[in-house]
Amino acid sequence: MNTPIVQMSSVSKHFGSASVLDRLDWQVLPGQVIGLLGRNGAGKSTLLECLLGLRETDVGTVRIYGEDVRHLSDATRARIGYVPQKCDLFEWMTPRQMLDYFKALYPRWNAAKVDALLARWGFDPSMQDKAIGKLSGGEQQRLSIIRALGPDPDLLILDEPVSALDPVGRRDFLRELIDSVIENGTTVVFSTHILSDLERVALEIAFLKNGRIALQGQLDELLEGARRVDASGGTAERVRVAPTSLEELFIEVTQ
Amino acid sequence: MTTHPAQLFSITTGSSEPIYRQLVEQVRRLVAAGQMAPGDGLPSVREVAQVLALNPMTVSKAYGLLEMEGLLVRQRGMGMRVAERAGTRHNTHERAELLRPILERAALEARQLELDPDTVLSLFTHILKEQA
Numbered sequence: 030m031n032t033p034i035v036q037m038s039s040v041s042k043h044f045g046s047a048s049v050l051d052r053l054d055w056q057v058l059p060g061q062v063i064g065l066l067g068r069n070g071a072g073k074s075t076l077l078e079c080l081l082g083l084r085e086t087d088v089g090t091v092r093i094y095g096e097d098v099r100h101l102s103d104a105t106r107a108r109i110g111y112v113p114q115k116c117d118l119f120e121w122m123t124p125r126q127m128l129d130y131f132k133a134l135y136p137r138w139n140a141a142k143v144d145a146l147l148a149r150w151g152f153d154p155s156m157q158d159k160a161i162g163k164l165s166g167g168e169q170q171r172l173s174i175i176r177a178l179g180p181d182p183d184l185l186i187l188d189e190p191v192s193a194l195d196p197v198g199r200r201d202f203l204r205e206l207i208d209s210v211i212e213n214g215t216t217v218v219f220s221t222h223i224l225s226d227l228e229r230v231a232l233e234i235a236f237l238k239n240g241r242i243a244l245q246g247q248l249d250e251l252l253e254g255a256r257r258v259d260a261s262g263g264t265a266e267r268v269r270v271a272p273t274s275l276e277e278l279f280i281e282v283t284q
Numbered sequence: 285m286t287t288h289p290a291q292l293f294s295i296t297t298g299s300s301e302p303i304y305r306q307l308v309e310q311v312r313r314l315v316a317a318g319q320m321a322p323g324d325g326l327p328s329v330r331e332v333a334q335v336l337a338l339n340p341m342t343v344s345k346a347y348g349l350l351e352m353e354g355l356l357v358r359q360r361g362m363g364m365r366v367a368e369r370a371g372t373r374h375n376t377h378e379r380a381e382l383l384r385p386i387l388e389r390a391a392l393e394a395r396q397l398e399l400d401p402d403t404v405l406s407l408f409t410h411i412l413k414e415q416a
Contacts, residue, residue, distance in 0.1 A: 062339060203337040210339065225297035230339045249302040249345075272300040 032095075034059050034184055034216055035080060040089030041240075042075055049075045051240030052089070057184075057218055062210060064231030064248075065220040068283045071237045073220040074114050077188050080218075081111055093184070107135050110182030114189045116169040120162030124152060124172055127161060128179065135180040146175045150201060166193040174202060178209065185209070187219035191226060199226060206230055224275045234275075236282045244282050251278060287325030290335035301385075303338060307346035309385065315355060315366055316379045326356065326364040 035057035042050040049072040057063060067073050078084040080091060082098035091098040094105045119127050124147070132138045147157065150171045161169060170193040177185065185206075191199045203226060209215050210230075221227055227234065228248065235245040244251075254272050273281070292314070295306045314320040329347065333340035347364050350356040356364045394404045 200337055204334060207333055207337065207339060228297045228303060229337050232339055232341055249304060249342075252300060252302045253305075274298055274300045276298060277300075 031058055033057060034094060035218075036090075036092045037080060038090050040079055040091060041087045042072075042079055042084070043087055044075075048240055050079065050086070053241050055080075055235070055242050057216060059216055060214050061233055062217045062231050063219075063233045063235055063245075064227040065218060065235050065237060066227070066279055066283070067220075067237035071283070072240060073237055074188050076237060077186055077218070077220065081109070081186060104136075107137065107180060108183040110177035110180060110185045112170075112173050112177045112185075112187045112190045114192070116166075116173050118161045118169060118173060118176070121160055123158050123160060124164075125157045127172070128176065131176055131179060137180055139179060139181045142181070143175055143179045146178065146205065150175070150198075167195065167198055170194055171198065171202075174205075178205065181213060183213070183215060185215050185217045185219075187217070187221075189220055189222070191221065191223060199223070203229055224279065228275055236279075238283055248275070286321075288320060288327060290327040290332045292327070293332060293336060295336055295338070300389075304342050304346040304349070307332075307343065308349055309382070311346070311350055311355065313382055316382055320366050322366050322368045324366045325362065326366070328363050 033056040035055070037053060037055040040050050040053045040055075041048070053076070055076075065073055065076070075084065079086050080093075080098070082091065082093075082101060085099075093101065094108065096102060096105050119130070122130070128143060128147075132140065132143075151168075152172070156164070156168070161172065164172065170190070174187075174190060177187070191202055194202060206217065207230060210217065217230075219227075219231075231248055233245065234248050234251065236243045252272060252275065293307060293310055295303050297303070299306070301309075311320070311326070320326075326347070327335075329340050329343045332338065332343045347356060351358055351364070354367055357367045359365055390404075
């Protein structure tokens with residue numbers, strides 16, 4: 030039951046002389062909903078891309094569902110949904126063409142859910158015939174989320190999924206995420222700077238700093254002041270500090 | 285006996301009080317004040333999660349704690365209800381004690397703002413009358 034879905038071991042990644050990930054170890058367990066936090070440029074997108082095998086690591090291994098991420102089977106690939114930070118949708122296609130294309134790629138595709146989301150999230154017939162490149166940033170992001178949810182993924186990776194959405198769009202997205210977690214027990218990893226959204230859905234938060242996971246824990250416990258810190262001998266020790274808001278915690282941990 | 289809607293609850297993000305704890309405190313206050321009567325039904329975990337856009341586990345955690353302290357009882361197939369003897373045991377003093385956590389927070393901020401007690405108390409008195 031508690032075999033990690035994602036296992037990253039000693040992963041390093043450089044861009045030129047800049048070290049982004051530095052012997053990073055990380056695990057994601059089944060059913061976890063983890064918020065990934067870090068300052069701008071901390072390497073959250075690089076971490077998620079390495080996790081998914083979209084970027085080669087310099088050193089270290091990444092395994093998803095027990096398979097080396099460099100050689101994922103089609104069956105495992107089909108269990109993963111990903112919403113990238115920058116929309117990588119096919120700009121010349123219409124939303125309908127793009128979704129039909131992805132539908133054909135996946136063994137499992139929830140067409141009823143996709144149609145319901147399109148209707149609920151304002152994709153009326155005229156918009157479904159427009160080229161994706163002509164849609165607004167928010168519309169493209171919503172489409173990207175619909176595409177990722179289409180195959181009913183078991184593991185959902187979201188990189189700043191709501192950065193282009195207005196508050197109503199964000200709330201719609203959160204509700205959909207909550208539904209998905211309720212219905213399917215989906216494991217979710219998402220990075221965001223919108224702490225209020227994170228508080229609503231993430232049970233666990235992880236901070237990326239200096240190329241490693243600097244702090245991870247249950248959100249409630251962290252807010253209530255429980256910390257596990259590395260004592261000098263390298264053993265984990267539990268300490269209590271004053272209760273804090275997530276924003277204060279973010280500033281304290283990442284600075 | 286009524287079943288209360290999920291709109292009964294409201295939570296704030298950005299607080300140092302975790303969301304599950306906010307829900308726990310709200311139920312305690314509503315029961316203590318008699319707005320929730322013994323036997324009343326609570327909205328389902330799923331409903332609260334949907335309406336407030338919260339992870340259902342957070343709502344479950346709040347309900348579970350309230351069940352452990354005897355304020356709520358789980359009824360098979362019917363969800364959570366307010367325990368029969370829940371409403372009867374709170375006198376004024378006990379009800380006032382429920383305000384303590386939130387007032388301690390306010391006191392902390394008042395000290396940080398270097399406000400003297402009289403100023404804070406007169407403001408609080410004013411707010412109390414304003415709402416009534």
